[in-house]
Amino acid sequence: MICRICQQRPPSIAGRFSRYRVWRQWLGLWILISGLTACYDDARPVTVEPKPVRPVKTMVVSSVKTTPVVTQVGDIEAYQQTLLGFRIAGRILERRFDVGDLVHQGAVLATLDPSNANNALKQANAELDNAKSAATLARRTLARMKKLLPNGAISRSRYDEAKSDWQAAASQLERAQAAVKDAQDNLQFTHLIAPQDGVISETNANPGQVVSAGQQVFKLAYNGQLDAVFEVPEQVLQTRIEDPQITVSLLSNPEIKTRAKLRDITPQADPYTRTYRVRVTLVDPPELMGLGAIVKGQLQLPTIDQVIVPKAALTRQGDQPAVYVVDGQSNALRLKLISVTRYSDDALYISSGLDAGDQVVIAGVNQLRPGLKVRLMQGGE
Numbered sequence: 001m002i003c004r005i006c007q008q009r010p011p012s013i014a015g016r017f018s019r020y021r022v023w024r025q026w027l028g029l030w031i032l033i034s035g036l037t038a039c040y041d042d043a044r045p046v047t048v049e050p051k052p053v054r055p056v057k058t059m060v061v062s063s064v065k066t067t068p069v070v071t072q073v074g075d076i077e078a079y080q081q082t083l084l085g086f087r088i089a090g091r092i093l094e095r096r097f098d099v100g101d102l103v104h105q106g107a108v109l110a111t112l113d114p115s116n117a118n119n120a121l122k123q124a125n126a127e128l129d130n131a132k133s134a135a136t137l138a139r140r141t142l143a144r145m146k147k148l149l150p151n152g153a154i155s156r157s158r159y160d161e162a163k164s165d166w167q168a169a170a171s172q173l174e175r176a177q178a179a180v181k182d183a184q185d186n187l188q189f190t191h192l193i194a195p196q197d198g199v200i201s202e203t204n205a206n207p208g209q210v211v212s213a214g215q216q217v218f219k220l221a222y223n224g225q226l227d228a229v230f231e232v233p234e235q236v237l238q239t240r241i242e243d244p245q246i247t248v249s250l251l252s253n254p255e256i257k258t259r260a261k262l263r264d265i266t267p268q269a270d271p272y273t274r275t276y277r278v279r280v281t282l283v284d285p286p287e288l289m290g291l292g293a294i295v296k297g298q299l300q301l302p303t304i305d306q307v308i309v310p311k312a313a314l315t316r317q318g319d320q321p322a323v324y325v326v327d328g329q330s331n332a333l334r335l336k337l338i339s340v341t342r343y344s345d346d347a348l349y350i351s352s353g354l355d356a357g358d359q360v361v362i363a364g365v366n367q368l369r370p371g372l373k374v375r376l377m378q379g380g381e
Contacts, residue, residue: 053331053373053374053375054367054368054372054373054374054375055374055375055376055377056324056326056333056361056363056364056368056374056375056376056377057361057362057363057364057377058326058359058360058361058362058376058377059309059310059359059360059362060357060358060359060360061307061309061354061355061356061357061358061360062307062356062357063305063306063307063356064305064306064307064308065303065304065305065306066303066304066305066306066308066349067300067301067302067303068300068301068304068306068341068342068349069298069299069300069301070232070236070298070299070301070342071296071297071298071299072230072231072232072296072297072299073230073251073294073295073296073297074228074229074230074231074294074295074296074297075228075229075292075293075294075295076226076227076228076229076282076285076289076290076291076292076293076295077221077226077227077228077229077279077291078198078199078201078221078222078225078226078227078291079222079224079225079226079227079281080221080222080225081201081219081220081221081222082195082196082198082219082220082222083216083218083219084109084192084194084195084216084217084218084219084220085192085211085213085214085215085216085217085218086110086112086189086190086192086211086213086214086215086217087189087213087214088112088117088186088189088190088213089210089211089212089213090112090113090116090117090190090210090211091112091113091208091209091210091211092110092111092112092113092205092206092207092208092209092210092211092217093111093112093113093114093207094110094111094207095109095110095203095205095206095207095217096108096109096110097109097110097200097203097218098200098203099200099201099202099203100199100200100201101199101200102197102198102199103194103197103198103199103200103220104194104197105194105195105196105197106193106194107193107194108191108192108193108194109192109193109194109200109217109218110191110192110205110217110218111190111191111192112189112190112191112211113190114187114190117183117186117187117189117190118187120183120186120187121180121183121184121186121187123183124176124179124180124182124183125180125183127176127179128173128176128177128179128180130176131169131172131173131175131176131177132173132176134169134172134173135166135169135170135172135173137169138162138165138166138168138169138170139166139169141162141165141166142162142163142165142166145158145159145162145163146159192217192218194220195220196220196222197222197223198220198221198222198223199220199221199223199291200218200219200220200221201219201220201221201291202218202219203217203218203219204216204217204218204219205217221291225281225282226281226282226285226289226290226291227263227279227280227281227282228248228260228279228280228282228295228297229277229278229279230277230278230280230297231270231273231275231276231277231278232265232275232276232277232278233274233275233276234269234274234275234276235341235342236299237265237276244262244299244300245299245300246259246260246261246262246280246297246298246299247259247260247297247298247300248260248280248282248289248295248296248297248298249295249296249298250288250289250293250294250295250296251294251295251296252294253288254296256286256288256289258282258283258284258285258286258289259282259283259284260280260281260282260283260297261280261281261283262278262280263279263280263281264278264279265277265278265279266278280297304341304351305351306341306349306350306351307349307350307351307354308347308348308349308350309323309347309348309350309354309360309362310346310347310348310362311343311344311345311346311347311348312362312363312365313348313360313361313362313363313365314348314365315335315365315366315368317335317337320337321337321338321339321340321348322335322336322337322338322353323335323336323338323353323354323360323361323365324336324360324361324365324368324370325354325358325359325360325361326359326361326374326376328359330373331373331374331375331376332371332372332373332374333361333368333369333370333371333372333374334370335370336353336354336358337353338350338352338353338354339351339352339353359376361374
């Protein structure tokens, strides 16, 4: 028996390859069956669930009569202001008033160093004395020549020469007198005089500063009438009100107020803010409504028909304001362009673009698009 065991041999290489071929056939069959099963599953119809319809919050709009009131903040300025400066150049010796000081007509506001003006006056007086002496001599010479001419003691040409010298001396005397008058005026121009009662609203030079002729030193606001100045947008000016009702009140105390009349409007808009400067003249302003006070102006516009919707309904189509409207038949969204007369903190005042009964979307407009199917939320109107 031991010999039989010893005589057994290991399996051959051919046997091993035979078993490998069997396993490979079974593996291929299993892959084929799995592929057929997958194809059968893909061939079955797939059910696609419809997307949920987006709910939107809307309101039904209607036209109402409103009386818009435009409010702007401005300040009080003098009805008339004058820029004051010396009529000659020089160095400022003294400035006697500052911003906010009340001045009276004829008061000396500032002075220049009078040294140059005094020297010029002395020189002009000396030239005047010289011209007077020359004119006196020429006049006496002409008188003597006039007596000698009839007797033939002098020629006619000599008499004409004396007459010409006298006329030249007389002209020189007039010139010297005018020079003295100019020098005297220049000496007076070293004093800057207040032309009228008022308040100094601005200073632009200090003692020791050298100024040129006409350079601004003070700005004088005249007492009397006062103006309120506002920066107004263009859409307000397009209303073209014939007799605007304007009320001006102190921003710090609205109980202090007065009426105002339109004075003027700048013809050109500010290049940066694109607003127009409007000046209104105050009618009997209270004492507390003085120069520089911050005021609030209110303009009552004519009564018009408008549609008022929440500010959250606003969107845009390009550069134009628009709102979303729900179509009553298809429940699809439509984008409507609108004309907004004014904006408030929480509402839009629309003059055109919407019809009474339109369902306007008033929330979540940034997530919507035209043509989107929606449904109205309960209590959305």
